[in-house]
Amino acid sequence: GENVEQHPSTLSVQEGDSAVIKCTYSDSASNYFPWYKQELGKRPQLIIDIRSNVGEKKDQRIAVTLNKTAKHFSLHITETQPEDSAVYFCAASKYANDMRFGAGTRLTVKP
Amino acid sequence: EAQVTQNPRYLITVTGKKLTVTCSQNMNHEYMSWYRQDPGLGLRQIYYSMNVEVTDKGDVPEGYKVSRKEKRNFPLILESPSPNQTSLYFCASSLKGAESQPQHFGDGTRLSIL
Numbered sequence: 001g002e003n004v005e006q007h008p009s010t011l012s013v014q015e016g017d018s019a020v021i022k023c024t025y026s027d028s029a030s031n032y033f034p035w036y037k038q039e040l041g042k043r044p045q046l047i048i049d050i051r052s053n054v055g056e057k058k059d060q061r062i063a064v065t066l067n068k069t070a071k072h073f074s075l076h077i078t079e080t081q082p083e084d085s086a087v088y089f090c091a092a093s094k095y096a097n098d099m100r101f102g103a104g105t106r107l108t109v110k111p
Numbered sequence: 112e113a114q115v116t117q118n119p120r121y122l123i124t125v126t127g128k129k130l131t132v133t134c135s136q137n138m139n140h141e142y143m144s145w146y147r148q149d150p151g152l153g154l155r156q157i158y159y160s161m162n163v164e165v166t167d168k169g170d171v172p173e174g175y176k177v178s179r180k181e182k183r184n185f186p187l188i189l190e191s192p193s194p195n196q197t198s199l200y201f202c203a204s205s206l207k208g209a210e211s212q213p214q215h216f217g218d219g220t221r222l223s224i225l
Contacts (some may be wrong), residue, residue, distance in 0.1 A: 001170075005158075006153075009151075030214075031211065032210075032211030034213060034214075036216075039148040042218070043201065043216040043217060043218050044154070044201070044211070045216070046213045046214070046215075049213060089153060089154065092209045094195075094211065095208060095209060095210060095211055096142045096159070096205050096207065096208040096210070096211055096212060096214070097142070097156075097159045097161065097167070097169075097208050098162075099211065099214065101146075101153040101155075102153055103151055103152060103153040104151075104153050
């Protein structure tokens with residue numbers, strides 16, 4: 001089955017800097033790659049997703065890039081703000097039932 | 112409002128006392144799933160259901176049961192809870208299981224088994 005590795009496990013940046021979180025996956029047939037943000041004590045919420053027929057997707061300060069050949073994808077957050085502080089999870093799947101999540105990255109944005 | 116509702120949100124109980132965590136979604140989603148979240152391990156799938164009366168094991172099914180008698184409900188049953196099932200549990204749903212779609216998560220249930 002799919003295996004997803006996520007790095008780094010913790011990331012601390014200064015407000016206004018950029019943050020990058022990287023994930024690798026093992027199953028070359030995976031075609032859907034969502035990113036979830038989980039604030040303390042709350043549910044994971046989808047912030048952006050990308051499908052394998054697209055190399056990059058942007059939504060305001062958030063972007064995701066996908067390299068199918070290397071089997072890795074990354075989340076980029078620009079102009080970070082304190083409210084971006086949370087745990088971020090990547091995931092990869094072909095179907096809903098085989099979605100596998102990374103272990104998470106705790107992002108801290110210092111004011 | 113479209114949502115996934117879990118109950119209870121918090122539960123402290125003792126080893127061996129059967130418990131059920133309910134999950135209900137109002138989005139007419141076909142696919143529903145249960146995850147447990149433990150520090151450093153991310154979200155691990157316990158059981159999933161592709162549709163009514165169709166359920167299957169995920170990565171960590173031992174000690175759990177599920178049922179899907181109605182499309183909207185997907186309860187998680189711990190017949191004889193043990194301390195290693197102390198965790199944060201999330202129910203999730205998505206439109207279809209046959210293709211990957213965004214998953215919508217409930218607010219979570221924090222279980223403590225003493």
